[in-house]
Amino acid sequence: MTSSSEYIPPNVWTWNKPSGGRFANINRPIAGPTHDQELPVGRHPLQLYSLGTPNGVKVTVMLEELLALGHSGAEYDAWLIKIGDGEQFGSGFVGANPNSKIPALVDRSGPTPIRVFESGAILLYLAEKFRAFLPTEVGARAECLSWLFWQMGSAPYLGGGFGHFYAYAPEKIEYAIDRFAMEVKRQLDVLDRRLAKSEYIAGGIYTIADMAIFPWKAGYIAPASFWASRTIRTSSAGLTPCSSARL
Numbered sequence: 001m002t003s004s005s006e007y008i009p010p011n012v013w014t015w016n017k018p019s020g021g022r023f024a025n026i027n028r029p030i031a032g033p034t035h036d037q038e039l040p041v042g043r044h045p046l047q048l049y050s051l052g053t054p055n056g057v058k059v060t061v062m063l064e065e066l067l068a069l070g071h072s073g074a075e076y077d078a079w080l081i082k083i084g085d086g087e088q089f090g091s092g093f094v095g096a097n098p099n100s101k102i103p104a105l106v107d108r109s110g111p112t113p114i115r116v117f118e119s120g121a122i123l124l125y126l127a128e129k130f131r132a133f134l135p136t137e138v139g140a141r142a143e144c145l146s147w148l149f150w151q152m153g154s155a156p157y158l159g160g161g162f163g164h165f166y167a168y169a170p171e172k173i174e175y176a177i178d179r180f181a182m183e184v185k186r187q188l189d190v191l192d193r194r195l196a197k198s199e200y201i202a203g204g205i206y207t208i209a210d211m212a213i214f215p216w217k218a219g220y221i222a223p224a225s226f227w228a229s230r231t232i233r234t235s236s237a238g239l240t241p242c243s244s245a246r247l
């Protein structure tokens with residue numbers, strides 16, 4: 001293994017220079033708004049503030065599935081939040097999500113607007129509101145929520161870990177890439193083993209857990225659709241055509 005630098009970590013870290021890398025312009029160690037910018041509000045009950053990333057897509061899939069089932073209360077206005085331009089740090093968006101990350105949802109169907117942030121929380125909120133895509137039987141519900149939270153916990157290894165060090169970091173660090181590639185392959189094997197036995201991830205029916213997992217893992221399985229597919233080489237992760245097709 002090659003040594004990447006002679007860097008010695010300080011005892012107390014301070015922010016004294018940009019971190020480098022593709023997202024250096026939006027990375028900072030403090031929260032809160034950087035500027036005043038109200039969020040637009042349309043005429044539908046639900047207001048979605050998002051972008052077409054894997055986390056953003058989860059919620060759009062859920063809303064479209066609800067509409068396909070005939071839930072008119074799931075009509076929504078979708079507003080683009082350009083994270084590369086720092087729009088997640090506008091005062092209105094921070095009001096919807098104090099963590100400044102898409103997606104965020106505001107439910108304006110009742111007397112008081114309800115904000116929901118974190119894609120998993122939004123999926124769960126919508127599933128409970130419309131009583132759809134979340135099993136009611138206690139064991140099946142536990143299985144669904146387990147896979148939903150598994151996805152929420154595993155995504156940072158894929159995006160922030162492997163994705164960051166493979167594609168976005170200003171220098172290629174072999175240790176970091178090896179570390180996260182190994183973990184992502186292990187996650188794919190978890191999925192493959194599960195889908196060899198189960199029609200959908202949480203059992204016999206399509207749930208919010210499938211909606212959460214699909215946008216993240218499909219990129220690794222559909223050849224050439226994502227920069228990582230050639231590196232992670234899903235075939236060597238043991239994925240079968242059967243599970244790939246379902247994902």
Ligand SMILES: N[C@@H](CCC(=O)N[C@@H](CS)C(=O)NCC(=O)O)C(=O)O
Pocket residue numbers: 026053054055056083088100101102103117118119120152
């Ligand atoms: N755990 C969050 C993660 C959301 C997230 O990381 N969003 C990214 C885009 S996929 C974002 O808004 N990044 C902007 C930033 O980090 O400033 C969720 O699932 O909603």
